[in-house]
Amino acid sequence: MSEEAGAEVLVEHAGKSFGRIGALDDVSLHMDRGEAIAITGRSGSGKSTLLGLIGGLERPDRGKVLIDGRPVWLDRHPAQARRELVGFVFQRHLLLAALSARANVEVPLIGAGVHRAERRRRALALLEEVGLADRAEHLPSELSGGESQRVAVARALVNEPRLLLADEPTGALDSVTSERVLDLLFRLRDRLGMTLAVVSYDPDVAKRADRTLTLIDGRIGDTGEAGIAQA
Amino acid sequence: MFTIIQTNLRRRLARTLFTASGIAVGVATIVALLSFTQGLKDTAAGFVHLGGSDLGVFQANVSDPTASILPESLVARLDATPEVSRATPLLLVTEALKADPSAIVFGAQPSGFFSQGLVLLRGARPQGQEVLIGDRLAASLHLRPGGVLRVDGHPFGIAGIYHSGVLFEDSGAVLSIEDARTLTSRPGEVTDIVVELAAGTRASSAARKIERSFPGTQVITDPDQALRAGANSTLISKAILVIVVIALIVGAISVANTMAMSILERQGELGLLSTVGWSPVRVASLILGEGVAVSTLGAAGGLLLGVIGGGLLVHALGVSAYVSPAITAWGLGRGLLVGVAIGVLGGIYPAWRVTRMTPLRALSNA
Numbered sequence: 001m002s003e004e005a006g007a008e009v010l011v012e013h014a015g016k017s018f019g020r021i022g023a024l025d026d027v028s029l030h031m032d033r034g035e036a037i038a039i040t041g042r043s044g045s046g047k048s049t050l051l052g053l054i055g056g057l058e059r060p061d062r063g064k065v066l067i068d069g070r071p072v073w074l075d076r077h078p079a080q081a082r083r084e085l086v087g088f089v090f091q092r093h094l095l096l097a098a099l100s101a102r103a104n105v106e107v108p109l110i111g112a113g114v115h116r117a118e119r120r121r122r123a124l125a126l127l128e129e130v131g132l133a134d135r136a137e138h139l140p141s142e143l144s145g146g147e148s149q150r151v152a153v154a155r156a157l158v159n160e161p162r163l164l165l166a167d168e169p170t171g172a173l174d175s176v177t178s179e180r181v182l183d184l185l186f187r188l189r190d191r192l193g194m195t196l197a198v199v200s201y202d203p204d205v206a207k208r209a210d211r212t213l214t215l216i217d218g219r220i221g222d223t224g225e226a227g228i229a230q231a
Numbered sequence: 232m233f234t235i236i237q238t239n240l241r242r243r244l245a246r247t248l249f250t251a252s253g254i255a256v257g258v259a260t261i262v263a264l265l266s267f268t269q270g271l272k273d274t275a276a277g278f279v280h281l282g283g284s285d286l287g288v289f290q291a292n293v294s295d296p297t298a299s300i301l302p303e304s305l306v307a308r309l310d311a312t313p314e315v316s317r318a319t320p321l322l323l324v325t326e327a328l329k330a331d332p333s334a335i336v337f338g339a340q341p342s343g344f345f346s347q348g349l350v351l352l353r354g355a356r357p358q359g360q361e362v363l364i365g366d367r368l369a370a371s372l373h374l375r376p377g378g379v380l381r382v383d384g385h386p387f388g389i390a391g392i393y394h395s396g397v398l399f400e401d402s403g404a405v406l407s408i409e410d411a412r413t414l415t416s417r418p419g420e421v422t423d424i425v426v427e428l429a430a431g432t433r434a435s436s437a438a439r440k441i442e443r444s445f446p447g448t449q450v451i452t453d454p455d456q457a458l459r460a461g462a463n464s465t466l467i468s469k470a471i472l473v474i475v476v477i478a479l480i481v482g483a484i485s486v487a488n489t490m491a492m493s494i495l496e497r498q499g500e501l502g503l504l505s506t507v508g509w510s511p512v513r514v515a516s517l518i519l520g521e522g523v524a525v526s527t528l529g530a531a532g533g534l535l536l537g538v539i540g541g542g543l544l545v546h547a548l549g550v551s552a553y554v555s556p557a558i559t560a561w562g563l564g565r566g567l568l569v570g571v572a573i574g575v576l577g578g579i580y581p582a583w584r585v586t587r588m589t590p591l592r593a594l595s596n597a
Contacts, residue, residue: 049591057506057591083508090594094503096235098242103234110232111509159508 006034006195007067007085007162009054014063016049023049025218026063036189036196038206041215047199048167050215054197055086055165067163083112087156087164087194089185091171093148095140101127101151102136108159126154130184146177153184157192164189166198170205182208232513236520243493250489251529254570257482258533262566263541264471264478266556270545273557278399279451281321281337282345284425286434288318288441291449296423297323297335303419305445309426312444314437316429319343320421322411327383328404330372335403336362336382338411345425346405354391360410362387365401366394380404383414479569486577490522494581501585502593511586518582519575526574530567537566 009031016024024046031037039047052058053065056078065072072081082088095104105123114122127136130150132143140148149169156164166185170178186208189196198205206212214221240247278296279287288309290299301320309318322338339345341356349363354376357363362380369392374380378389387406395401412418428437438450494501504514541556585593 052591055506057594058589077510079505079508079510082506086508088506094499094594096238096500096503098238099235107235107504108507108509110235111504111507111513155507 005162005193006032008033008069009163009195009197010066010069011050011054012063012066014050014053014060014065016046016053016058016061022218024053024060027215027218027220028063029054029213029220031195031197034189034193034195035211036186036198036209038209038212039197039199039215040201040206040212041221045215046218047215049218051165051167051197051199054163055088056081057088079111083108083159085162087159087161089149089152089156089164089166089169091168093140093145093152095148095151095155097140100137100139101132101143101147101154104140104151105154105158108155112159122158123154126158127151129157129188130154144177145173146180149173149177149181150184153181153188157188160192161194163195163197166196166200168199168201170200170202178202179204232517232520236517236524239521240524246489246493247525247528250486250525251532253485253489254482254526254529254573255532255536257478257485257573258530258566258570259536259540260478261475261569262534262537262558262562263544263556264475265562265565266537266541266558267544268471269557269559269562270541273398279453281397281400281423281425282319282339282343282395283348283427284345285428286426286438286450286452288424288426288445288448288450289422291442291447296451297325299422300417301421301424301448303421305448306421306424308445309424309441312441314429314432314440315426317344317427318424319345320408320424321345322408322415322417322420323422324383324411324415327414328368328372329381329384331368331402333402334368335399336411337400337403337405338408338415339405340408344427349393349395349400349405352392352394354389357388357390357406360387361390362404362406363391363393364389364404366392367398367401368403371402382406385414479573483573483576486522486526486573487580490518490577491581491584493521494518494585498588498593502588502590505588505590506594515582515586518585519578522574522578523571524574526570526572526577529574530570533570534563534566538563 009029011027011029014024014027027050039050041047049058053060056072059073067081067085072078096107099107102120102123105126106119109119109122124133124136127133130153132147132150132154135143135147140151143151164185169185170181173181182204185196185198198209281287288301289296290301293299303320306318306320309315319340324336324338326332327336328334337345352366362382364374364380369375374389376389376391379386380389382404393405408421428434434452438452441450442448501514504517505511538558541558545556
């Protein structure tokens with residue numbers, strides 16, 4: 001994958017409320033192909049909701065979200081967009097407890113109708129990429145927190161997404177493990193050229209990102225260039 | 232997909248087994264009751280064709296055919312009807328054997344085709360105050376020729392053992408109609424008259440003519456008619472239908488509830504599947520697939536349980552001489568279909584709920 005393999009993201013005047021509680025208000029954002037941005041902000045400022053709108057996990061009440069110029073919600077089902085374009089990593093690894101690491105990585109491919117042999121090949125290749133080839137048949141209960149999160153990263157990448165969205169991917173990890181997971185995320189982004197958005201409180205994420213976006217009470221408060229962490 | 236279904240069911244083994252057990256009980260109830268109904272029908276068929284007859288003439292509008300009372304004089308008048316080849320009276324004595332109250336004792340003319348048609352397996356034809364006993368009764372009470380059978384408290388020597396192929400007859404005993412009249416104190420009366428039709432006569436047209444010619448009689452020519460003729464049998468059939476419907480409703484609600492609970496507990500997992508690009512249809516298929524797998528497992532167990540339970544039921548109710556549960560392929564098929572349908576119906580609501588949920592909301596509940 002080259003840098004061109006990354007998706008272009010455009011959020012235009014997006015708003016989202018849950019009942020009477022406003023989560024996002026008039027948020028606009030543009031992400032270039034292959035760009036990495038860090039999204040910061042206090043708890044409840046709308047970071048995860050913004051990531052959810054970009055990834056098609058929630059429908060905006062107002063405004064629109066376009067990936068490569070196409071609305072996520074209008075011209076195709078968002079599940080298809082997620083399957084074809086987007087990979088997700090969350091704070092919790094959300095691995096299926098009864099499935100091995102390899103089978104967990106294969107799960108998105110099952111949804112895409114990929115043949116069993118091809119699923120296995122791609123899952124094993126990615127587990128090797130994240131340094132877990134020897135743990136492929138282990139259950140999540142047999143993996144450490146960092147290993148589980150690396151499996152989750154492999155799962156996010158198995159569909160070869162052009163946009164990787166990570167919601168506090170190191171929030172549940174110790175500092176050493178966090179650094180390893182961040183190394184992995186940014187190394188893969190550099191090598192595969194995908195666009196990357198990471199929600200995080202971790203200043204290290206902001207240092208590694210091309211740009212930082214800070215949300216305050218559901219609105220974009222500040223942006224900064226690479227290496228400048230926003231409060 | 233199948234691997235995930237299999238793994239999910241194995242991971243929640245206790246829930247899977249409890250759900251399957253619920254379905255198994257429902258299916259077993261259905262299979263047992265259907266086999267019971269079929270047995271009732273087969274028994275009725277035997278009742279219609281006692282002694283190998285073509286039809287039976289009974290008193291009209293009785294609660295149960297065994298409670299029918301007809302005058303003996305009717306036998307000769309029936310015999311004189313052109314459609315009738317032979318007619319012979321029977322006087323049924325019920326609850327006459329203390330050791331087996333469900334057995335029926337038939338009072339029959341020794342020269343009539345009913346008695347003559349019995350195949351003697353052991354012993355000889357009765358002389359004087361003697362009785363012939365059916366092979367099933369002989370086996371269940373361990374009786375043999377030369378022994379004594381007490382009918383309504385009166386001792387009768389056992390002359391021989393017969394087999395007729397009709398459940399009622401083989402589970403009962405036959406004595407002379409005179410002895411039966413003495414026991415029941417019903418001179419000049421019979422329970423029913425069994426008839427062999429003249430060659431080429433259709434049972435339905437003969438039945439219509441007999442009923443017209445002899446008001447107050449009803450002619451039973453087929454098992455369904457026999458079931459309908461007896462108010463008790465009708466009541467049993469209706470009760471069975473009600474129980475089957477209740478079993479279905481309870482089973483479906485129970486499975487739907489269990490599956491809905493299971494889905495609520497697994498919102499995070501299903502939200503994740505949706506997040507990684509599984510379409511709502513595919514996620515719903517997973518849930519329905521699990522429902523079908525559990526219900527198939529339950530239905531298979533239920534079929535086995537139903538076959539065994541059907542037999543146990545008639546013994547427990549003490550009606551083995553009247554009804555032998557008849558397991559048919561259609562009965563088993565219906566049980567299986569119902570079991571699987573319960574799983575599908577039970578899975579539809581939770582599947583629908585999942586498709587209505589946004590992944591982010593599902594993940595936030597994880």
